[in-house]
Amino acid sequence: MAASCAAARGLSVLVLEKQPYAGAKFCYSGMGAAPVSNTKIDVSRFHGRNARFVSDALAALPLPELRKWFADAGLQLEDAPYYGIVQAPGGGGEVIEALGQHLESWHDSQHVTGIERAADGFVVTRESDTPLKAKAVVLATGAANLPQLGGSNDGCRIAQSLGHSIEAETAALVPISVAEDWVTKIPGVWMDVGLQVMHGKRSLANSVGSMLFTGSGLTGEVVFNVSRVIEPALSAGAELELAVNFHPNLSSEDVAQWMFRVFGERSREPVDRTIDHILPARLGIELLRRQKVKRGARVMQMDERQREGLLREMLDTRLKIRGTLGLRAAEGVSGGVNVREVDPRTFESKLVPNLFMVGQLLDVQGDWGGFEQHFSLASGWLAGHSVLKNSD
Numbered sequence: 001m002a003a004s005c006a007a008a009r010g011l012s013v014l015v016l017e018k019q020p021y022a023g024a025k026f027c028y029s030g031m032g033a034a035p036v037s038n039t040k041i042d043v044s045r046f047h048g049r050n051a052r053f054v055s056d057a058l059a060a061l062p063l064p065e066l067r068k069w070f071a072d073a074g075l076q077l078e079d080a081p082y083y084g085i086v087q088a089p090g091g092g093g094e095v096i097e098a099l100g101q102h103l104e105s106w107h108d109s110q111h112v113t114g115i116e117r118a119a120d121g122f123v124v125t126r127e128s129d130t131p132l133k134a135k136a137v138v139l140a141t142g143a144a145n146l147p148q149l150g151g152s153n154d155g156c157r158i159a160q161s162l163g164h165s166i167e168a169e170t171a172a173l174v175p176i177s178v179a180e181d182w183v184t185k186i187p188g189v190w191m192d193v194g195l196q197v198m199h200g201k202r203s204l205a206n207s208v209g210s211m212l213f214t215g216s217g218l219t220g221e222v223v224f225n226v227s228r229v230i231e232p233a234l235s236a237g238a239e240l241e242l243a244v245n246f247h248p249n250l251s252s253e254d255v256a257q258w259m260f261r262v263f264g265e266r267s268r269e270p271v272d273r274t275i276d277h278i279l280p281a282r283l284g285i286e287l288l289r290r291q292k293v294k295r296g297a298r299v300m301q302m303d304e305r306q307r308e309g310l311l312r313e314m315l316d317t318r319l320k321i322r323g324t325l326g327l328r329a330a331e332g333v334s335g336g337v338n339v340r341e342v343d344p345r346t347f348e349s350k351l352v353p354n355l356f357m358v359g360q361l362l363d364v365q366g367d368w369g370g371f372e373q374h375f376s377l378a379s380g381w382l383a384g385h386s387v388l389k390n391s392d
């Protein structure tokens, strides 16, 4: 986006991409949906101490303007029928093509190894080619997640070599593993839940949305959205729990009434069968087992304590967090270039004139489902309109 906007202004632009195909990581994102934005894009979907840093970028290129930008480039974005995702009808490749429309020079398989300041700009060194001179540089190298798809901390290393400070990168938008074995025994169970990461009585992050049980733990929108706080807290020695509410859209009184009504109407039925009126059956059976309800027992054989225990589990199951699946499985990162050293109106470094830094390289965390992508594109848009502005 930065390159395209700068080229549209008549600047001579060269894109250097280390992968054989630019945009591979983006095309893989959002479970292959390659989200460009989200219909709920808003500053409130960004988190941590730097959340407000994204405001200028989102205001400069709000969703209607982003749609218009792509429409002018010949691509009508569409709203996916799930998660509010905004995407290209034919997938991420169409987005990359639209972004490349103004670019004459797009060089794949060009691994940038360093950037140094020079008399009139920068010298950019490449792994297997001669160094290049540039008046300005936009660093858009993403983050260190998914190294198997090109993710690296090159951008942080280069920014640091130019004097910037870096917040350590840890996995975000990532599946979570928990100590309780039963969680991994019901892979494929999927439902909307309310999820909180608890440190003692303090909630460190919370979200409502879909969660999927897998053979290695928990994943899905809501898990991704709370995962950013886990690695920093665990490495500071905190013991963390997940608090799961399996009926987040009902009050606890409504859930209680519902459960007691269902049990009242089916008191002679096996509880293993009845449970699927209030929970996915495989999950329900695990929660019943935790209440020591025998397989095959009838509803009327459940005692008061077991009913109360099941109700408590439906509203507030506690799971001990072991960790995340790490940077190799993470769709985002927490950490990156310190944004206090970057101007949010232009994305130019406050320390190095004519150096711009955009996207996931910066220490900004957004929710899963197109929020980080929108910020990446909007920050690129601002950088592309600001780079070498005074020499226009």
Ligand SMILES: Cc1cc2nc3c(=O)[nH]c(=O)nc-3n(C[C@H](O)[C@H](O)[C@H](O)COP(=O)(O)OP(=O)(O)OC[C@H]3O[C@@H](n4cnc5c(N)ncnc54)[C@H](O)[C@@H]3O)c2cc1C
Binding pocket: 016, 017, 018, 019, 022, 023, 024, 025, 026, 028, 029, 030, 031, 035, 110, 111, 112, 113, 140, 141, 142, 143, 146, 149, 150, 151, 152, 154, 155, 330, 331, 332, 358, 359, 360, 361, 366, 367, 368, 369, 370, 371, 372, 373, 374, 376
């Ligand atoms: C699997 C997956 C799923 C995701 N899902 C979502 C989602 O649902 N919602 C959301 O908002 N965000 C999601 N993200 C994050 C989102 O894709 C990123 O925030 C966004 O793509 C960042 O854009 P970027 O341009 O900053 O970095 P990237 O898209 O990562 O692009 C950086 C590029 O720089 C190249 N590069 C790196 N180092 C060098 C170097 N030294 N020399 C030359 N080139 C280099 C890389 O090869 C890469 O092509 C997901 C990411 C992944 C990987």
